[in-house]
Amino acid sequence: MKNYLTGLRYVTGLLAINMALTLVGFAQAAQPDAAKRMRPSAxxxxxxxxxxxxxxxxxxxxxxxxxxxxxxxxxxxxxxxxxxxxxxxxxxxxxxxxxxxxxxxxxxxxxxxxxxxxxxxxxxxxxxxxxxxxxxxxxxxxxxxxxxxxxxxxxxxxxxxxxxxxxxxxxxxxxxxxxxxxxxxxxxxxxxxxxxxxxxx
Missing domain, CATH: 1.20.120.450 (dinb family like domain)
Structure with a gap:
């Protein structure tokens, strides 16, 4: 049971890290477009x-x-x-x-x-x-x-x-x-x- 809980925590942690990295990547990818929209064009x-x-x-x-x-x-x-x-x-x-x-x-x-x-x-x-x-x-x-x-x-x-x-x-x-x-x-x-x-x- 102890090993099961430890494994579950490990998997949960990996999922959380993966989700965070995905969100960061999405934000970085979206940033140039957002900045472009905010900047008035010549x-x-x-x-x-x-x-x-x-x-x-x-x-x-x-x-x-x-x-x-x-x-x-x-x-x-x-x-x-x-x-x-x-x-x-x-x-x-x-x-x-x-x-x-x-x-x-x-x-x-x-x-x-x-x-x-x-x-x-x-x-x-x-x-x-x-x-x-x-x-x-x-x-x-x-x-x-x-x-x-x-x-x-x-x-x-x-x-x-x-x-x-x-x-x-x-x-x-x-x-x-x-x-x-x-x-x-x-x-x-x-x-x-x-x-x-x-x-x-």
Whole structure:
């Protein structure tokens, strides 16, 4: 009887393990399809709406940073070997023009020297800086809105070096502006200014 019970427990254990492994395998097999269903496809209205909403929110958030910094803080830097507050903002501005034009073929505004924005004294003025930064957000938002949805997944080399898609270029640009805006938080702190609250929505 004892041997029978021991054997029964053994068989039951094997069945339980086999069932668990089967369920895990099923879940793993189903996962890619589930993820695919959850991810909006390129060209889908949900993708366009989400991207435009995120970029519009990012523009408003960056404006809060610009508004928060006093006029005499535009040329402030925590250390001489890094960008000033204004140059950080101009760096992300240049990237907006660069990423968008690379992804769509639309040129930046005529006469704008995108590559040398950080060196231009005129943008040490708070009003001028704010305008060019916000204009760059409008440029990249409009560029995305006007990009043919059929080209979203078209692969190309961003700046001739990085393999991505045209939609991917806009996603990388968003990541880039988030990074550099975030860097300026300490600039505000060191000027005695409370940074804007997080703006997730």
């Amino acid at each position: 060209g889908d209205p949900a993708t366009v709406e989400r991207m435009v909403a995120d970029w519009t929110r990012a523009k408003a958030f960056t404006k809060e940073y610009l508004d928060a910094m006093p006029a005499d803080g535009i040329t402030f830097t925590p250390s001489k070997d890094i960008r000033t507050f204004g140059q950080q903002m101009l760096h992300l501005t240049a990237a907006h023009f660069g990423f968008a034009s690379q992804a769509t073929g639309v040129n930046p505004p005529a006469g704008l020297d995108v590559r040398n924005l950080e060196k231009m004294k005129e943008y040490e003025d708070k009003a001028a800086l704010t305008k060019i930064v916000l204009d760059s957000y409008d440029f990249i938002i409009d560029a995305f809105k006007n990009l043919d949805a059929a080209k979203y997944n078209e692969k190309f080399k961003l700046f001739g070096a990085f393999d991505t898609t045209r939609l991917g270029a806009f996603e990388k640009a968003f990541e880039h502006q988030t990074h550099h805006r975030g860097q300026t938080t300490i600039y505000l702190r060191m000027k005695g200014v409370k940074p804007p609250n997080e703006k997730l929505f």
